[in-house]
Amino acid sequence: MSNYERPLSPHLQIYRWQYSNAFSILNRLTGLFLTVGTVLLVYWLAAAAQGPVSYASAVILFSHPLTQVALFLWLLSFSFHTLNGVRHLVWDTGHGLERRAARTSGWLVFALSIVVSVLIWLLALTRFSSRVEMGGLV
C-alpha cells in the first residue's frame, strides 16, 4: 500500500507515564505474555496425550527452576490481566469511569493481582509438593 516516509505521531516514547496509560499498556503486555504461555499449556496436554514417557519429559521441563520462574511470572500476568479485564467489563457498563474511581480500581487491581498470585502459588506448592507426586517418576 502506501510507504511514504510520513512522520508518525510518537506515543510510547513521548507521553508521560501515569497510572491510567501504564495499567492499560500493562494489560496489553500481560495479554501478550499470556498468549506465549499458551504454548506451555498445549505442550502439557500434548505430552499427556502422547503417553507416560512424553509426560515424564514434560515434568522435567516444568520442574526446571527457570520454568518455575516463568510460570510464576505467567501467574502474575494472568491475575493482573484477569482482574483488569473485570475492571474493563465494569467500565463497559458505564460505571467507574470517573477519575477517582478509575485510579482506585486500577491500584486495587494491581495490588490484588500480586496478593492473589502469591496465594495461588503457595497453595499450588503445598498441593503439588513432592516431585514423585508430580511425575510418578518413582
Added chain:
Amino acid sequence: MSLRSPLGKVLGLGAAKEGASHWWTQRVTSVGLLLLTPWLLISLLVLGDLSYDSVVAWIGAPLNTTLLSLLLVVWVYHAQLGVQVVVEDYVAHEGAKLLLILAVNFLLIALGVLGVFSVLRIAFTTAGLN
C-alpha cells in the same frame, strides 16, 4: 443503524477495517474465560496429584473433556482477538502487518487444534469409565 457511510463500509475505511463485532466477541470470550479458567485452576488444585495416571484420568472424564475443550477454543479465540489489535495498532508497515496477522492467526489456530486434539485423544483412549 450504522453510522458508517456505505462507501466507507465497502472500502473498509479505518485502521481495523471493522470493529463492532470484534468488540462484542472480545467481551463474550472474556466472560467465558472468567468462568472456565478458575474452573481449571480449582480442579487441578483439588486433584492435587499431577502424575500421568491422575491427569489422564481427570481429562478423560466427560465433563472435564468438554470444559477443557471449550476453554481451549475460547482461550485461543480471545488471544487471537487481542494480539491482532496489538499488531494493527503498533505495526506501521502494511506488509509486515499482514504477515504478522497471518502468522499469529495460523499459530494460535494450530495451538488450539493441537490442544483440543490432545484432550480428545486422551478421552478416547483412556478408561475414564467407572
